Amino acid sequence: MDILVSTDWLADELDAPDLVILDASLFLPGSPRDAREEFETAHIPGAAFLDLSNLADQDDPTPGMLPPDAMMTQRMQALGVNADSRIVVYDNSPTHSAARGWWMMRVYGLGASTAILDGGLPKWIAEGRPVEAGAATPAPGSAIARLDRASVRTKADLLANVESGAAQVLDARGAGRFTGAEAEPRPSMASGHIPGSRNIPSSAFFRADNSMKQDDELRRLFEEAGADFDRPFITTCGSGVTAAIILAGLELLGKTDVGLYDGSWSEWGFDPATPKATGTA
Incomplete structure (x- = not known):
């Protein structure tokens, strides 16, 4: 599968036995919306709820950090994921959190292939396609999650990069x-950004129908932000969620030397020792 699959494609594949559909809806802290409650009210037929808000390292003080392999394995098996599964991730969230779910499937080596449903649940519903209600009870899967940190960046990596400037940092907030x-x-988090980074708000990646911009329209976003395609990139955001949108956009343009800072501003902004900048880049 490609990075993005269309609603037409998914409608044709709904009954495929190797297809696993995951709802990765997630809301910012303080939002009155409840992702699980909304899933149980209406979701794509056959989908299961990924619950990104609780799929994180419980021993790490930074919220939303990648979970241990054992936790990821247990969750994926409970959601019916097998080694040969084709996984489609979608969301119904203004943060477009499906990209985080898609990235997590890849860094843990899960399934035969993983894609994001272009347009997510809003586009699916707008087209009059079917939904179902209730909690999902998929047959248990057998997938084993093994985290590959090749594309994961840490605070130490970002501190080193502030000094070297080797990679260009793109912030999705x-x-x-x-x-x-x-x-x-x-609360109590500093404002601003990592010195030297550029800003491309994640909302700018999407069209009115919730689908993701592509080709020249997508490339212009990066060019207007001053992105240098001759350098590797590191993507960041508030908590490693919308950073995955930038990463997906870069890959759609053929740029693969990209890492994601998992801690993002939730880690950087809380640390009084990290350098911070304000104002435009």
């Missing part, structure tokens, strides 16, 4: 949070 004009949603 909104412009107000990037510049420091808006407070962070998590």
